[in-house]
Every structure is written in structure tokens, then in C-alpha cells.
Amino acid sequence: MNSDVRGNRSGAPGQVKEITSLANPVIKDIRSLALKKFRDEQNAFIAEGLKLVIDALDLGWTIRTLVFAKSALGHPLVEKVAARSVAAGALVLEVSEKVLTAVTRKDNPQIVLGVFEQKTTALRDVRIGSGDVWVALDRIRDPGNLGTVIRTVDAVGAKGVMLVGDCVDPFALETVRATMGSVFAVPLVKTSSDAFVQWRKGFNGMLAGTHLKGAVDYRSVSYAGKPLVLLMGNESQGLPEPLAALCDTLVRIPQAGRADSLNLAVATGVMLYEARRDALSLTVDG
Ligand code: SAM
Structure with a gap:
């Protein structure tokens, strides 16, 4: 992993944190986005997959949190997207497979997901x-x-x-x-x-x-x-x-x-x- 991305592991926005526990409050917040009530409260939503996250960043959507699987470490595109997310002020989380599965409620989840701000047109x-x-x-x-x-x-x-x-x-x-x-x-x-x-x-x-x-x-x-x-x-x-x-x-x-x-x-x-x-x-x- 690029040193910019790995540099600070305190968990503040724009930085990288490693999480393995489902009890972690940040993970609980992300999991709650499965429900509309919490999506609306947080004005946020989840997009799964590297392609979607890259598309969203390219189109100027605001990323709040990038979550990627430990197994994605060393993947050049994941490294790039993590660096972009840190630069955009997002929190970047490196998580265990167990955490990713729980967040997406899916076996064999994508190795990357992003939490983005909702955006609609009046x-x-x-x-x-x-x-x-x-x-x-x-x-x-x-x-x-x-x-x-x-x-x-x-x-x-x-x-x-x-x-x-x-x-x-x-x-x-x-x-x-x-x-x-x-x-x-x-x-x-x-x-x-x-x-x-x-x-x-x-x-x-x-x-x-x-x-x-x-x-x-x-x-x-x-x-x-x-x-x-x-x-x-x-x-x-x-x-x-x-x-x-x-x-x-x-x-x-x-x-x-x-x-x-x-x-x-x-x-x-x-x-x-x-x-x-x-x-x-x-x-x-x-
Ligand atoms: N029972 C409903 C009804 O009586 O209209 C069926 C609705 S249909 C599943 C859902 C929508 O798809 C319709 O309101 C219409 O906008 C569009 N739609 C489906 N089949 C259509 C057709 N053959 N011609 C025009 N619109 C159709």
C-alpha cells in the first residue's frame, strides 16, 4: 500500500484504519445504511465494487468512507482509489472478509465499497x-x-x-x-x-x-x-x-x-x- 494511504491509522477522515470487529461503531453506522431510515438520516448510501466507486469519483460524487478487503492490498487500482479517497478527505477502512460480508449481507462480496453522499436534483x-x-x-x-x-x-x-x-x-x-x-x-x-x-x-x-x-x-x-x-x-x-x-x-x-x-x-x-x-x-x- 502506498505510504500516503497507509500513513496515519487513527481513523479520522482522510486517513486509514484497520477494522476486524463488527462491533466497531463506524461499521455499525455503515451496516445501518441497509435501512432507508438511516440512509436518510445520514444522507448517505453504499455503492459496491471498484468500478462503481471509480465511476462515482470520476463524476464528482462525494465519498465519505472507502471500505476495502484486506485481500485487496497490493491491487494497483484499489491502491489508487484508496489514495484518491484519502485525498478527498474520506475515511479509508481496511477490513476483514467477515466485516465486508456483514456490511453487504452477501457471500463473496466485492472487495471494495464506498459510502457516498446522496444527491438529487430539485x-x-x-x-x-x-x-x-x-x-x-x-x-x-x-x-x-x-x-x-x-x-x-x-x-x-x-x-x-x-x-x-x-x-x-x-x-x-x-x-x-x-x-x-x-x-x-x-x-x-x-x-x-x-x-x-x-x-x-x-x-x-x-x-x-x-x-x-x-x-x-x-x-x-x-x-x-x-x-x-x-x-x-x-x-x-x-x-x-x-x-x-x-x-x-x-x-x-x-x-x-x-x-x-x-x-x-x-x-x-x-x-x-x-x-x-x-x-x-x-x-x-x-
Ligand atoms: N395492472 C397494471 C395496469 O392495469 O396498468 C399493470 C401495470 S404495468 C406492469 C406497469 C406499467 O408499465 C404500466 O403502468 C405502463 O406504464 C407500462 N406498461 C406495461 N405494459 C404496457 C403496454 N403494453 N403498453 C403501454 N404501457 C405498458
């Missing part, structure tokens, strides 16, 4: 330009669905995700896992349904709702060249009437088999690829 700060696409999710409940939507929004070059009403926490461990790092690249807005209704009044672009009773084939709408928000309904209840009534169009994705509906994240993916059809190609970026 609805009033959202600016949607011509050709920009945002996704608004009404009361999304499933962390895997939310993570998959955030990842897909990132992949197609859409601009952000609005979480409308009582949604699953985007900073839950399972959501962050499912984003594969895109949680750090995609602006997230949390809003109440009422605030979204108000915001919509001042939004001059297209609000396209997806609905199982939609009369319009999603492929027949021209989405390109205008500010666009795709509004997706809750997994079990779909879009409620007051939100459906706000939409410029209610589109449906045709289905042929016995399934009642598509999975929310799959439907969002289908819509995003249609909306971004003209913007994406294999030869030109973005």
Missing part, C-alpha cells in the same frame, strides 16, 4: 431542451425495476428520471446494484404527485403517458425534436386517472400473447428506444 431546476428525454415514474416500488430503468436511461442517452409520489429509494443497495453505476450518471428528481402536476402546467414539451388502455400505438407518435417526458405507471396499479389526464397522448405497446402487461422496466426500455430511435446509431456516439 424539480424546479430541471430544464428539458428540444430532443431531451426524461422518464417520470409513478410510485415505482421495485428496486430492481428502478435500477434497470436508471441504467437504460443512461444507456440511451436520456437525461434523467423523476420519481413521482411514494417510490422505492433510488439509493437502496438493491437499486444501486441494478443500476450498474448509472445511478451516478443520471440526474434523479424526487417529487410528490401534486408538485409534478403543478410542474406539468409550466412544461411546454410533450408528456407521453403509457397505459394499457392507451388508444395510440407507441410507434405512431413523433417524439423527436421536442422536450419529452415519458410517464410510466406503478407496477400493480398502472397510471392513476389524474396523472393520465395530464398527458398529451396515452400510448400502448401492442402485445400478442397471454401476458396482461409488460414488466415496467421492459416497457420503459421499449419506449426509450422508440423515443431515441433517431438519436442512436452504431456508427455515431449518442
Whole structure:
């Protein structure tokens, strides 16, 4: 380990500490981040894996604590990330496998995890330009669905995700896992349904709702060249009437088999690829 990183082992921020006990208060605090209550209290969340931690640092997210397994000592990228974390004023913890397993609640955990400050965008700060696409999710409940939507929004070059009403926490461990790092690249807005209704009044672009009773084939709408928000309904209840009534169009994705509906994240993916059809190609970026 680089001497800058190893230099001081007192445990103060910007320094390195070795921990083997689950009873250590710092470890207890990190473990508590499995619960939303404590994530909110600490305004923090956990991201697992070297790639995610590097992505987050590259994108300017604030790291509070870097945790790495003893077995990662000597790994050049881990050393580098530890040095960056120390330079950023974070606490760096070298821990036993047992501690890492307990923190992530997973056998064979990643060798590195970071505790980051939560960051969201205020609805009033959202600016949607011509050709920009945002996704608004009404009361999304499933962390895997939310993570998959955030990842897909990132992949197609859409601009952000609005979480409308009582949604699953985007900073839950399972959501962050499912984003594969895109949680750090995609602006997230949390809003109440009422605030979204108000915001919509001042939004001059297209609000396209997806609905199982939609009369319009999603492929027949021209989405390109205008500010666009795709509004997706809750997994079990779909879009409620007051939100459906706000939409410029209610589109449906045709289905042929016995399934009642598509999975929310799959439907969002289908819509995003249609909306971004003209913007994406294999030869030109973005
Ligand atoms: N039982 C719910 C209902 O009646 O709407 C099913 C909701 S579906 C699992 C979740 C969301 O995915 C829907 O609200 C809609 O936004 C989108 N969705 C799923 N299948 C769709 C389809 N065939 N056409 C349009 N949207 C669809």
C-alpha cells in the first residue's frame, strides 16, 4: 500500500484504519445504511465494487468512507482509489472478509465499497431542451425495476428520471446494484404527485403517458425534436386517472400473447428506444 494511504491509522477522515470487529461503531453506522431510515438520516448510501466507486469519483460524487478487503492490498487500482479517497478527505477502512460480508449481507462480496453522499436534483431546476428525454415514474416500488430503468436511461442517452409520489429509494443497495453505476450518471428528481402536476402546467414539451388502455400505438407518435417526458405507471396499479389526464397522448405497446402487461422496466426500455430511435446509431456516439 502506498505510504500516503497507509500513513496515519487513527481513523479520522482522510486517513486509514484497520477494522476486524463488527462491533466497531463506524461499521455499525455503515451496516445501518441497509435501512432507508438511516440512509436518510445520514444522507448517505453504499455503492459496491471498484468500478462503481471509480465511476462515482470520476463524476464528482462525494465519498465519505472507502471500505476495502484486506485481500485487496497490493491491487494497483484499489491502491489508487484508496489514495484518491484519502485525498478527498474520506475515511479509508481496511477490513476483514467477515466485516465486508456483514456490511453487504452477501457471500463473496466485492472487495471494495464506498459510502457516498446522496444527491438529487430539485424539480424546479430541471430544464428539458428540444430532443431531451426524461422518464417520470409513478410510485415505482421495485428496486430492481428502478435500477434497470436508471441504467437504460443512461444507456440511451436520456437525461434523467423523476420519481413521482411514494417510490422505492433510488439509493437502496438493491437499486444501486441494478443500476450498474448509472445511478451516478443520471440526474434523479424526487417529487410528490401534486408538485409534478403543478410542474406539468409550466412544461411546454410533450408528456407521453403509457397505459394499457392507451388508444395510440407507441410507434405512431413523433417524439423527436421536442422536450419529452415519458410517464410510466406503478407496477400493480398502472397510471392513476389524474396523472393520465395530464398527458398529451396515452400510448400502448401492442402485445400478442397471454401476458396482461409488460414488466415496467421492459416497457420503459421499449419506449426509450422508440423515443431515441433517431438519436442512436452504431456508427455515431449518442
Ligand atoms: N395492472 C397494471 C395496469 O392495469 O396498468 C399493470 C401495470 S404495468 C406492469 C406497469 C406499467 O408499465 C404500466 O403502468 C405502463 O406504464 C407500462 N406498461 C406495461 N405494459 C404496457 C403496454 N403494453 N403498453 C403501454 N404501457 C405498458
